Amino acid sequence: MKEAYQKILYLPRPRSNRYPMAVERRAKQFAPFAALKGFESKIQEKEVIYRGRKILPDDKREELDRIYRALREGMAIAVEYFSANPYWPDEGQYKTTEGKVQSITEAFIQVNDRDIKLSDISNIVFTDKKLD
Template sequence: MSYEDIIHEHRPSPIRKRMTRSERAKIFMPFAALKGYEEATAAREDVLTERIELSEERQSYLNDQLTQLEKGMPIRITYFQPETYNHGHYVKKQGKVTKIDTYGQLLVINQKEIRFADLYDLNILTSL
């Protein structure tokens, strides 16, 4: 068979309607295989902050507040949660004091242990 048999033939008309360029481009567009994955990873990409060095006045205030604490007292604290040595997040927590370990320098609120050195702010509340 040679091409001379078909060279002068007309091209057959397509059975389906031809796609526009924009419709054809949609076929090759990327898609999200895992729905919500982008949002979940974006939420994890937090910006770390540097630990704030406390002044002597702030340290004295925190020491005074710590000496007034008793088990079962409602408090609101802000503390540093380290991710690396000197970078992390400042977290606010409110709850009742579960344990005060002066020897181990730990404060426990709702089963969360917080080191005294990580405290930034401490307020004793009248009630929760």
């Protein structure tokens, strides 16, 4: 077996006639890339846990209605509300925002430049924090 490779066994290593690639350029060819654009964001969307909307008992709805009628612009509150998933409106997340009431209408309240539907609110708490 050794005789078959005797001619090439001790030859010097072949050298390329091209110039060697710069280290910076060589590193770029091994850098990670996104084979599928938007794939990471879609995966992150799927990682979010969504829940169904809570059905509030009558006494809780009456309490929220009473609190809503007492609200005035400029009051500091914390609001827990349902934020629906754009793909499945029956599922979503419960979020809490804290801030000043900016405006009040029959169907919405605006807190921190966010319009929140009254039907999405699950809790309102008055806060004593001074918000400027």
